[in-house]
Amino acid sequence: MPSTADPSRPGQPHQSISVRTSSPPPAMPPPPMRSLSPEELLAQTSLLDNLMDDIGMGKFQKQLMFLCGLGWFADNMWMQCIALILPRVQDQFEIQDKYIGILSSSMFVGMMFGAMFWGMLADAYGRKQAFNFTLIVTTFFGIAASFANSYWLLCLLILGLGFGVGGNMPVDGALFLEFTPKKNQYLLTFLSIFFSFGAVATSLLGYFLLPPFSCETHVEGGCRGRGWRYMLLALGGLTLSMVVGRVILFRLEESPKFLLNHNRHQEAAVVLCRIFEINHKEPQSDNFEENIEALTTRFQQPDTGIYSGEESSSSESESSDAGTSPTEFGNMRRVPTSDPDSALSRHRRLGSNQTGGPHSHEPGTRPSYFARQRRHWKHKWNTALRRLEPLLAPKFRLSTILIWIIWALVAFAYTAFNVFYPKFLQEHGQTGNESLKQVYQDMIVYSLSGVPGSVLATYMVETFLGRRYTMAVSTFGTALSVILFAFLSSHTVSVVVSAILSLLSTLNYAVIYSYTPEVFxxxxxxTACGVAAAMSRLAGIVSPLIVGAMLTVNTSFPLYASALTFLISGICMVFLPIETRGRAAT
Structure with a gap:
């Protein structure tokens, strides 16, 4: 009988599965997996934690930390790029202050939808796909934006760029956390050092590319300098190199926690064994093998009883999202089905021909292509909405609401200051008109000052302050720094104060980005990280538009608004109900 390799499990050893040579009647779906009790879920999580402890923090996790860090690097790299090129784009296309914020807002619109899309994709179909495709989309739109011949086309392309880069931080943070042993989860905070390095890299490129190819003063008819185009092109090429590192040079495994949540216990066991082999040269211990066997036999028990049509439908939906689980760890074969294609393809072939169903049709006919697509996307939309419901369950409601508020307020305040920082430097110095070279030198100092913030945050979150109070203290300090920057006119003092502000805001963001995935x-x-990041991007959309309007009145108004917003967000941090220090991610 002919056989072929399993095409839906890339990277696994080629196993033989039977392929039918004829088209038999569709088989009944396999019985649903029974739901685990709370005690069993706790035992499963504890067992996985033991396995991750046996695997340890080795070569695989270190490589993954670097590649996840590249996503954080790209996120801030592109945001800093928009801040740097904003005045240059304004000069070339002669855009008024009240409209120039639209460019930054376009970036945040894309990042908002990108954060939600890639976060939900990661929960529904796995971390692996989102991890690989975010930077591919970013690269395409980043390079394309360098050739934009109008301001509005540039805004549209930057929106697409934001859609790609917006998924990096929520997806990469969740992925790294799920591959890291409990005692090393503090490294998720350290991951934010890449966020700081992204700003440093962009500032250095800006120093070398923007002053030589930009206009120092306003030119009638618009400056023809191409510095900002070279910036976009250079960063697009740098992002492309990250794609090569992720997709070609590293073999990413699917998250074991994701696989267990989708009843794919055998695949989770294979992934864990594979990571053990990467990290250790010696054979697996008896304890590790016993835990693997327990993982694949204890928690994967099919419900053989009679189940209702509603339960069957739910099971089919889960099967469609998660794939079919293997039944035997030794031979790694799938549960037999009538066709190796996806559940969606099987659904389309059957045409949803249930008697009396809302989409039933005459035998021998099929619904139109558009009807099938409409039904398909309606199902996806309903699935996405259902994924939001657990976030507002009583157990997480207060945490979810406060985290959404914190992400939104911090993003508003940080964007109000950071996006227009070059403009503030030019107008708040002693001369009131600093040279471009001086501005970009100050930007390098500002960016470099953020690097120690990530290291300091990694230490502080493990002290008595924990995650919550580390966030709060750094946020209150950031608010004070913004106020001082607004009132002090000396160039030297302004640079020193902005350096302190950069350190504290980076420390703040480092903890926020690590705290959120630890809570849920x-x-x-x-989904939780994606929606929280989307709240951040929504605030980022509004902030440049409001700041642009404020600039037409007084350049200090945005600074006062930024300080007040930082202050309110710090108060919210104090009231967060969950402290995650010392708690294993579930």
Missing amino acids: PSEIRG
Whole structure:
């Protein structure tokens, strides 16, 4: 009988599965997996934690930390790029202050939808796809934006760029956390050092590319300098090199926590064994093998009883999202089905021909292509909405609401200051008109000052302050720094104060980005991080528009608004109900 390799499990050893030579009647779906009790879920999580402890923090996690860090690097690299090129784009296309904020807002619109899309994709179909495709989309739109011949086309391309880069931080943070042993989870905070390095890299490129190819003063008819185009092109090429590192040079495994949540216990066991082999040269210990066997036999028990049509439908939906689980760890074969294609393809072939169903049709006919697509996307939309419901369950409601407020307020305040920082430097110095070279030198100092913030945050979150109070203290300090920057006119003092502000805001962001995935369990972690990041991007959309309007009145008004917003967000941090220090991610 002919056989072929399993095409839906890339990277696994080629196993033989039977392929039918004829088209038999469709088989009944396999019985649904029974739901695990709370005690069993706790035992499963504890067992996985033991396995991750046996695997340890080795070569695989170190490589993954670097590649996840590249996503954080790209996120801030592109945001800093928009801040640097904003005045140059304004000069070339002669855009008024009240409209120039639209460019930055376009970036945040894309990042908002990108954060939600890639976060939900990661929860529904796995971290692996989102991890690989975010930077591919970013590269395409980043390079394309360098050739934009109008301001509005540039805004549109930057929106697409934001859609790609917006998924990096929520997806990469969740992915790294789920591959890291409990005792090393503090490294998620350290990951933010890449965020700081992204700003440093962009500032250095700006120093070398923008002053030589830009106009020092306003030119009638618009400056023809191409410095900002070279910036976009250079960063697009740099992002492309990150894509090569992720997709070609590293073999990413799917998250074991994601696989367990989708009843794919055998695949989770294979992934864990594979990572053990990467990290250790010696054979697996007896304890590790016993835990693997327990993982694949204890928690994967099919419900053989009679189940209702509603339960069957739910099971089919889960099967469609998660794939079919293997039944035997030894031979790694799938549960037999009538066709190796996806559940969606099987659904389309059957045409949803249930008697009396809302989409039933005459035998021998099929619904139109558009009807099938409409039904398909309606199902996806309903699935996405259902994924939001656990975030507002009583257990997480207060945490979810406060985290959304914090992400939004901090993003508003940080964007109000950071996006227009070059403009503030030019207008708040002693001369009131600093040279471009001086401005970009100050930007390098500002960016470099953020690097120690990530290291300091990694230490502080493990002290008595924990995650919550580390966030709060750094945020209150950031608010004070913004006020001082607004009132002090000396160039030297302004640079020193902005350096302190950069350190504290980086420390603040480092903890926010690590705290959020630690609060929520694995099955909703991607969605939780994605929606929180979307709140951040929504505030980022509004902030440049409001700041642009404020600039037409007084350049200090945005600074006062930024300080007040930082202050309110710090108060919210104090009231967060969950402290995650010393708690294993579930």
